[in-house]
Amino acid sequence: METSLFDSKQATGPSLLPSSQAPVPLLKTRSTFARKLLVSLGIIIYGAYIWRCTHANGLNLGQLKQDGEGEARCAQSDVLIPEKNGDLWRSLSVTFGTEDFKKRAVDWLGGAVRVPTESYDDLGHLDEDPRWDAFGPFHDYLLDVFPRVHETLKLTKVNTYGLLYVWEGSDSLLKPLVLAAHQDVVPVNPTTVDQWTHPPYSGYFDGERIWGRGSSDDKSGLIGALSGVESLIEGGFKPTRTVVLAFGFDEEVSGRQGAQKLVEVLLDRYGKNGVALVVDEGGGFGENYGSVVAVPGIGEKGYTDTRVEVNTPGGHSSVPPKHTSIGILAALLVEYEAHPFKLELSRRDPFYSTLQCVAEHGKDLPESLRKTIKRSWSSNKALLTLEKEISKNPVYKALVETTQAIDIVQGGVKANALPEQAWALINHRVSVISSVGETQAHDAKIIEGLAEKFNLTFNAFGTKLSKEAFGAPSSGSLTLSDAHPGTALEPAPITPTLGKEATPYKLLSGTIKATYNSHRDLTGANEIVVSPGMMSGNTDTRYYWDLSKHIFRYSHINAGSGTGLGNVHTVDESLGINEFVEMIRFFATLILNADEATDL
Numbered sequence: 001m002e003t004s005l006f007d008s009k010q011a012t013g014p015s016l017l018p019s020s021q022a023p024v025p026l027l028k029t030r031s032t033f034a035r036k037l038l039v040s041l042g043i044i045i046y047g048a049y050i051w052r053c054t055h056a057n058g059l060n061l062g063q064l065k066q067d068g069e070g071e072a073r074c075a076q077s078d079v080l081i082p083e084k085n086g087d088l089w090r091s092l093s094v095t096f097g098t099e100d101f102k103k104r105a106v107d108w109l110g111g112a113v114r115v116p117t118e119s120y121d122d123l124g125h126l127d128e129d130p131r132w133d134a135f136g137p138f139h140d141y142l143l144d145v146f147p148r149v150h151e152t153l154k155l156t157k158v159n160t161y162g163l164l165y166v167w168e169g170s171d172s173l174l175k176p177l178v179l180a181a182h183q184d185v186v187p188v189n190p191t192t193v194d195q196w197t198h199p200p201y202s203g204y205f206d207g208e209r210i211w212g213r214g215s216s217d218d219k220s221g222l223i224g225a226l227s228g229v230e231s232l233i234e235g236g237f238k239p240t241r242t243v244v245l246a247f248g249f250d251e252e253v254s255g256r257q258g259a260q261k262l263v264e265v266l267l268d269r270y271g272k273n274g275v276a277l278v279v280d281e282g283g284g285f286g287e288n289y290g291s292v293v294a295v296p297g298i299g300e301k302g303y304t305d306t307r308v309e310v311n312t313p314g315g316h317s318s319v320p321p322k323h324t325s326i327g328i329l330a331a332l333l334v335e336y337e338a339h340p341f342k343l344e345l346s347r348r349d350p351f352y353s354t355l356q357c358v359a360e361h362g363k364d365l366p367e368s369l370r371k372t373i374k375r376s377w378s379s380n381k382a383l384l385t386l387e388k389e390i391s392k393n394p395v396y397k398a399l400v401e402t403t404q405a406i407d408i409v410q411g412g413v414k415a416n417a418l419p420e421q422a423w424a425l426i427n428h429r430v431s432v433i434s435s436v437g438e439t440q441a442h443d444a445k446i447i448e449g450l451a452e453k454f455n456l457t458f459n460a461f462g463t464k465l466s467k468e469a470f471g472a473p474s475s476g477s478l479t480l481s482d483a484h485p486g487t488a489l490e491p492a493p494i495t496p497t498l499g500k501e502a503t504p505y506k507l508l509s510g511t512i513k514a515t516y517n518s519h520r521d522l523t524g525a526n527e528i529v530v531s532p533g534m535m536s537g538n539t540d541t542r543y544y545w546d547l548s549k550h551i552f553r554y555s556h557i558n559a560g561s562g563t564g565l566g567n568v569h570t571v572d573e574s575l576g577i578n579e580f581v582e583m584i585r586f587f588a589t590l591i592l593n594a595d596e597a598t599d600l
């Protein structure tokens with residue numbers, strides 16, 4: 001993941017968020033018991049965002065009913081076990097449970113960690129910057145350790161280092177399944193190398209965990225998918241539905257060279273909506289309120305940076321005007337912080353669905369909270385209560401609303417010269433029910449009055465809004481613009497989880513359950529619950545929207561096990577071997593289930 005506020009990959013224990021990111025309890029509670037439970041809600045919505053609500057414009061209940069009559073409140077799919085390939089699946093299940101296989105898995109992932117594939121913010125052109133060359137040895141490594149994959153699947157290298165493996169199905173009318181992952185890792189900060197328990201590129205296995213950069217983000221996903229395919233080939237499986245593995249190589253620096261180019265090729269080959277479903281890295285599963293919940297991400301927030309620039313005449317500072325560019329800019333920035341975006345909780349928000357799942361299945365949820373969540377289904381008053389409670393918590397609040405953070409400010413060059421220019425950058429993460437356009441309109445509206453007050457010509461995102469438009473001279477200009485043209489990202493379309501279009505979601509849910517159950521001794525009460533969730537950061541899937549409506553950001557990793565994922569993007573990144581083998585089980589099961597599905 002490129003960024004993460006708090007997602008599964010950072011959860012280190014069963015019911016606590018990383019201490020640096022521990023949220024305030026969601027609701028004000030009196031007992032420590034309730035507080036503990038509320039903190040654990042953090043886990044359930046790790047990677048979860050709130051989709052801003054539209055209840056101000058009327059209830060969405062009608063729409064919800066249309067989408068999924070009678071199945072809404074955290075509908076659960078049945079466990080989905082392959083039938084046609086049931087024998088193969090059962091025999092693979094046994095194989096995956098052996099010590100021999102565990103050893104292979106350790107070697108596969110450990111070896112991948114030992115080939116560093118760092119990506120950097122300042123990477124130059126692909127042909128010129130030698131740091132891109134790191135991916136060559138990684139390809140050699142894959143070729144070496146996955147011989148059957150390379151014999152059986154057709155490999156195309158897209159834009160030199162993008163890996164596109166196609167396992168051609170016998171029925172070309174079936175839309176393919178795409179498993180996405182990224183080859184690159186975030187660089188290891190050289191000053192932290194000696195803080196690692198085991199060197200960052202050692203891939204060291206201590207009998208329980210595999211250590212090193214990339215062991216979880218995202219070489220576990222990439223090697224997990226390849227291991228699953230290698231195992232299926234060994235088991236004699238031949239797909240009916242085409243399986244595509246698409247591995248970008250610059251996800252951590254926004255995916256323009258990797259995923260973007262891979263998707264161009266895929267779109268060319270399969271067309272718009274030509275893919276049945278896409279599964280990329282994302283949320284995992286863990287225990288919450290006494291129940292184990294998996295949270296595949298069905299949406300991502302948008303992103304945009306606004307540049308606020310003030311230009312006024314320069315001159316000697318011994319004869320200053322009342323306000324310099326810097327003073328005006330300061331007033332503008334104060335105005336922004338005085339008028340943040342409004343938080344609204346929508347029933348169509350993936351996070352609202354997560355809350356419903358907690359209310360429905362969280363055995364240990366405090367009753368008052370359960371009541372509020374359940375009542376909010378049909379009561380606007382209860383929905384507002386819930387919204388108010390969320391707004392008291394800065395962490396959850398940030399997940400719900402469009403955020404603003406003034407991250408850069410510049411102006412002035414000399415003590416005795418009036419600053420001709422001052423500017424600032426505001427970073428926005430756009431709420432799922434809003435848009436980049438709405439965010440920019442908000443930015444313009446907040447300071448319109450001040451433009452007038454300071455007698456400035458106001459140009460907002462290419463539109464002149466005052467002064468010159470009226471033919472009046474001004475004492476300077478105020479300009480709002482996209483700070484990094486071409487990088488604004490709309491919130492991702494929400495993947496359907498209800499109604500007729502929910503088949504891929506059900507397939508994924510049933511697969512998660514089958515995987516989870518396959519090697520655990522379960523009584524019915526301990527089964528895993530699957531809940532829609534929301535990603536906190538952006539993934540390579542930002543380029544996949546046209547290819548499929550059914551995009552899932554999900555890593556089948558036990559985030560709450562204490563031996564699962566740890567320390568993504570920082571010192572001591574590592575992954576438990578049992579968790580990694582379970583990922584392989586998941587990929588193998590998903591491929592078999594997708595192969596048998598007739599209505600994707």
Ligand SMILES: *[C@@H]1O[C@H](CO)[C@@H](O)[C@H](O)[C@H]1NC(C)=O
Nearest residue numbers: 454455456472473474475476
């Ligand atoms: C705005 O500035 C211009 C140019 O300095 C000046 O002519 C004009 O009177 C000012 N208008 C107001 C309302 O201060």
Ligand SMILES: [Zn+2]
Nearest residue numbers: 001217218281
């Ligand atoms: Zn990642």
